Amino acid sequence: MSAPLLQVEDLRVTYRAGRGTVAAVKGVSFELARGRCLGVVGESGSGKSSLARAILRLEDGVAGRVRFDGQDVRALKRPDLLAFRRRAQMVFQDPIGSLNPRLKVGSALAEVLRVHRLAKTRGAAAAQAASWLETVGLDADYAGRFPHELSGGQRQRVNLARALCVGAEFLIADEPVSALDVSVQAQILNLLKSLQERRGITWMLIGHDLAVMRHMADEVIVMKAGAVVERGAAADVLARPVHAYTKELLAAAPNVGRALDRRGSGPAVWD
Template identity: 55%
Template sequence: MTGPLLVAEALVRRYPVGRGGLFTPAARVAAVDGVDFTVEPGVSLGIVGESGSGKSTLARLAMALERPDAGRILFRGEDLNALSASDLRRRRRHFQMVFQDPYGSLDPRLTVERIVAEPLTVAEPGFDRRARRERVLAILEAVGLPTAALHRYPHEFSGGQRQRVAIARALITEPALVVADEPVSALDVSVQAQVLNLLMDLKERRGLTYLFISHDLAVVEHVADRVMVMLRGRVVESGPAAVLFARPVHPYTRALVDALPDFDADPADHAAGAFRLGEPGAAEAGACPLADRCPRAKARCRAEMPMLRALADDRHVACFEPLG
């Protein structure tokens, strides 16, 4: 397979706010505002951003669960939203999703066997019962669940185990791409590491590529090869994970990185040296999305939207006053 797995081209998704009048349409706010990215096979992309930055909308756009208002989403070169409904359903086996909340994403009325087998019933309707059960058992073993889980219901499992069920469901059709939207943020911290390790392990063994979305930089650092930082629906910085974490250039990325605990440094020094943002104010149209709380903001930042530009070390940044 050559060529990128997933390409987003100038994606825009707006949501109405309020109801609008009889003849005036409701005002709309852009949750995703002109986002481009490329996911190469085997190179997992992490998307980081605070709540409200458009990450989850981006995940649903990438999964073609929502239509963009502008732009295209290409999976292996095909525009997903240009496909017929049945063609799109047929392609879905190749890109699957793990949801944030394992309490809401599993139908409480179905057994684990039916939950996990469901994507397979679409992808390979010819399978007989026994063959299907074999596949379910194999994938349950791969995610570390016992055979006995087969006939049990979601409520009989802990959050971490449920997320394993969700992962098994996503992987049963052997997809090339897995979109994971905050897959560990609903879990206890002690369980987060187990699930993350499972995801990394599966990536190695099954040659998966992740589009991994999280508000937690530390989590993304583990899983992603490349990272994209989002703020208010726009990409502010992107690049290889190692470079981006070692030397953030955008003030917002820097603030995120500095907010991570550093167990080698003296806590007082760490806090004193940290780059901090001000309190968020109102977002202004046509200004840098960080202008209201960036200590480096100049007049230009408040008057003009910085565009994403390439830097030397394979990364991009949208900032007029980047950090050296």
């Protein structure tokens, strides 16, 4: 058994609020093996996004330890920090907010490649950009389009390509599909899954949709008010929750089959 890619130990995030302080993350620990997907479940204010930002060193007021591939992330200095920034990245919920509206998709990717010195010439950058677009399921001719000409799902694909093109191995996806329509959400979730399987990407998936977690995550942690209240294999936790809060989340999640069963009976053909 190889060492885990990510080890988080007693991580704490504290914000200043007025004269006092607020503890957003209150001592979270976990390990994540290479090529696995950890689901972080929680509602707003649970500290899940603060946790993500603290891991990627995007947050001040952090205490505790984060080890990535054996390195102490909080102690990294250039150029090791830049290497870490390439290997560990974040994908956000709102795909349009994280793309420059004035750059064509291909130029945006090529720029990232050039900044990180991964392509020597413009031509090489453009060629690499096109091939990354194909990796995420977009035809190479999308390189010539602006973000506003793309649908939400296509933009999310571009964001993934941008993270992958500089060599991301570990991705934190913060509600990556909650702004997308149902039919497109399924396409993107399938893409995330295949990136995990084919390219060995390690994921931390943040969200509130338990059914999405069931499909994507190997393990889950459930957070409430900055602390982990339940953890385990996704299949176990979601089928047999122990903590009252996890049970409440499960009961509250809208579910077509369960709702119809409660209101009248009869089997569903799509079941």
